[in-house]
Amino acid sequence: MDEIAYNTWTINGKAYPDTEPLRVRYGDTVRVRILNISNGTHPMHLHGHDFKVVAGDGWPVAVPQVRNTVAVTPWEILDIKFVADNPGIWAFHCHELHHADQGMITVVF
Numbered sequence: 001m002d003e004i005a006y007n008t009w010t011i012n013g014k015a016y017p018d019t020e021p022l023r024v025r026y027g028d029t030v031r032v033r034i035l036n037i038s039n040g041t042h043p044m045h046l047h048g049h050d051f052k053v054v055a056g057d058g059w060p061v062a063v064p065q066v067r068n069t070v071a072v073t074p075w076e077i078l079d080i081k082f083v084a085d086n087p088g089i090w091a092f093h094c095h096e097l098h099h100a101d102q103g104m105i106t107v108v109f
């Protein structure tokens with residue numbers, strides 16, 4: 001995709017399939033910082049692994065909960081952490097499917 005259209009939703013400025021994959025090795029502990037710089041909420045969903053939300057706006061979460069989806073509100077910063085222990089090619093995407101359809105997908109492998 002050469003040009004980002006008005007209704008395109010992106011991850012790190014790119015729309016799928018141009019998004020950068022998260023390349024992991026088996027057994028890695030992976031920490032992903034999600035910054036929502038849009039004015040909408042994005043329920044980010046990871047396939048193949050559960051994760052914990054370990055920080056909010058840079059502050060550690062006292063009792064991280066195991067999740068597979070977390071809603072990221074406008075201007076919120078969440079850090080999630082998971083162990084890459086399920087080999088495969090897994091989608092990580094916004095679960096507002098009209099956002100996913102417009103590019104808000106990446107993959108973990």
Ligand SMILES: [Cu+2]
Nearest residue numbers: 042094096099
């Ligand atoms: Cu979204």
